[in-house]
């Protein structure tokens with residue numbers, strides 16, 4: 001089986017990396033060290049999340065702008081419509097268009113009240129992910145800007161979805177509104193992804209459904225995220241991290257092994273595109289990308305960009 005990977009390695013692996021906007025100077029340094037480390041792998045794009053309830057509006061914009069100005073990378077800005085009017089959301093979209101951003105990851109967002117509370121659209125706001133995609137596409141047309149829109153997808157279905165069918169209806173609506181790529185919520189059991197993919201294709205949805213891979217930097221935190229996201233933690237995964245709470249060095253080795261195993265299995269089953277939830281850390285993602293056959297590409301632009309970023313810090 002290892003032999004079969006060789007052809008994949010030469011066969012156009014495409015990766016993207018997700019970051020979150022930093023809250024402190026120290027987090028800012030960590031983020032930029034990670035971006036500089038990962039940039040030479042030439043990701044297809046790097047995305048920057050939008051904090052719950054739009055709480056990072058300015059910081060997301062600033063991070064995206066800096067990626068655009070100071071690196072050779074293509075940024076994608078996450079945007080949610082929770083707790084905001086259409087005008088407010090449209091203003092954010094326009095500001096991205098003006099800044100030169102051409103890729104938005106459009107999401108509804110989580111209810112303001114947090115886990116367990118019902119989602120209520122803002123009275124003057126977009127209703128859901130699909131409505132937001134439509135709004136962005138209409139605005140892009142008005143501004144004569146070609147904006148690529150990616151959306152979310154849920155192999156284990158969204159926690160609020162009453163059924164797989166309703167969940168797929170939402171994905172179909174987002175595609176009808178103009179989304180051209182879906183990125184999945186993280187998962188650890190690849191069969192869940194492939195069964196979902198079968199359902200998506202059977203529903204007539206043809207856009208790429210890019211697996212979102214979460215290297216487990218911190219198992220305890222992953223458990224909390226998974227609970228919130230409606231993603232399951234297989235017992236074998238818990239077993240692998242059991243007893244290592246006070247042993248970060250071993251945890252990291254296990255995390256690399258787990259992510260490598262997951263990604264290799266996806267590759268063996270035909271996947272060539274991956275989105276990595278980096279948690280703003282480069283090392284595990286860099287290692288897994290190396291295993292995928294990605295090698296740093298030295299470019300004068302990125303060297304210059306690193307210097308510029310340093311100067312801007």
Ligand code: FAD
Pocket residue numbers: 048049050051052053078079080105106107108109110111128129130151152153158160161162166167168170171183184185186212
């Ligand atoms: P939608 O696609 O609008 O809906 C999700 C599901 O909810 C649907 O599949 C549907 O089944 C159900 N649903 C929605 N409306 C109805 C209805 N009226 N009736 C019945 N069912 C309904 N959150 C952030 O705050 N910031 C981010 O940057 C961010 N980035 C993300 C990136 C990815 C790749 C993913 C997978 C998620 C991200 N999230 C982010 C989380 C996301 O905001 C939440 O999962 C949110 O609860 C749903 O947003 P959505 O766009 O998936 O919703």
